[in-house]
Amino acid sequence: MSARQGRRHEQIADELRRAIADGRYPIGATLPSEAELATAHDASRGTVRQAVSALLAEGLVGSRQGARRVVLSTTPSQSFTELRSFAQWARAGGRTAGGRVITANWDTARADEAGLLQVPHAAPVLRVLRLRTLDEDPVLLERTVYAEWIAPAVAALPHDSESVTQRLYDDTGLVFAHGEHHIDAVAAGTADAEHLRLRRGSPLLRVRRTTTTAEGRPVETSDDRYSPGSVVFTVRNSTQTNPLTRSRA
Amino acid sequence: MSARQGRRHEQIADELRRAIADGRYPIGATLPSEAELATAHDASRGTVRQAVSALLAEGLVGSRQGARRVVLSTTPSQSFTELRSFAQWARAGGRTAGGRVITANWDTARADEAGLLQVPHAAPVLRVLRLRTLDEDPVLLERTVYAEWIAPAVAALPHDSESVTQRLYDDTGLVFAHGEHHIDAVAAGTADAEHLRLRRGSPLLRVRRTTTTAEGRPVETSDDRYSPGSVVFTVRNSTQTNPLTRSRA
DNA sequence: GAGTGGTCTAGACCACCGG
DNA sequence: CGGTGGTCTAGACCACTCA
Structure with missing residues (x-):
């Protein structure tokens, strides 16, 4: 019994994810009602809602007040790893990615970093400055902060x-x-300009991202700066297949 | 009238967003506890949690069991997951959007525009240069091209x-x-600098977007340039959902 | 009109954090 | 240790959908 049994809502969510992936609920099918799920899992409606809202956030199901929830997608996206991994994205585009660590050192987390990584204030973290190249051209400067629990594995690379x-x-x-990505534009600082071989003040595309495990445990948070003209981010969205709305349906 | 009273959790979330945007809770600051917020808003803890979880989803605050929630970001974040217009987005954040048309004139579609709008080459289009403000500050310069079928309605506004x-x-x-959005960074040109009250060469976040109706009919295509620090685009993704992809410039 | 999801309440226990 | 967030329950009322 010792194994982490708890967290009924996560169990229910997993069960539903599995059922959807297995095709027991194909696209367009309706899920059981909250009341039915509550009975079947011997849980309260609140717990069931917590579980279903995770699937909602993942875009697996859609929700409308008054109607049963509908399965929107059964297949996990493959392109996520492309987004997450510079190297995999480059390879998919037939280009060659390179990279090298410029500096790597232990430090303590700043307040915002501690929040993002969900570690105590001033907890030890590993800071890595890494330059990435595409077909030999420097295009991306990454300032990544790793949580302590994963840092040893990173340092060993x-x-x-x-x-x-x-x-x-x-x-x-x-x-x-x-992953969560915050995108904006900033002017190149001295270090940015030097490593990306640009003039100071050049416009850079900045992506601040935080990545977590499937359980939601933060792994790393990073400030990535892309050389102008090297990369464009593309988003497609629609009112119908908007998988990521939260409470505001 | 349209004020849509009665969604306490949304009211509480808006109040917190406003407080964070105003700097009453700077980055690194802690939010009041759930119990305090519940008392202050005369709501139950469940309702407060629903409100706070929205901020969590937006990346404004971080959360760790046992510790108070920490403010991670004060910049309003514009989420693609909510397909909101600039004005609607501003209002949701408790800010005031303004806008004025600088120029509007009929022209013929360039080749790329014709393709995006799915109209014949050199078809008539309406070109509008529009400055958008947030709490009176100019933050966004839009260069929008409207297809002929919708242009009269736009011109009449x-x-x-x-x-x-x-x-x-x-x-x-x-x-x-x-909507389809292509995001990158560019340096401010002369016109950009003048209207956004920046120096030439300042980094701007550029979003080139094309919007279509539910039937897929293109309505407009636009080159939007955001003043630095005014807006952050946020994308959340996971192995299940991936609305964002990166592509070559 | 019955069913269903959206919202809300008022409790409760636990795991974790901090001083 | 007290405070805090994470989880859970067992109700309730409403808005909406659908047959």
């Missing part, structure tokens, strides 16, 4: 690893499951 | 319409259903 994501998966089985 | 999206819906029933 070769400094010129082509794909950190792949190496971490091979070495530790770590899978990046969720 | 007051030049200082707060929400073009809303007005078009009210006047014509038009609903923007799908």
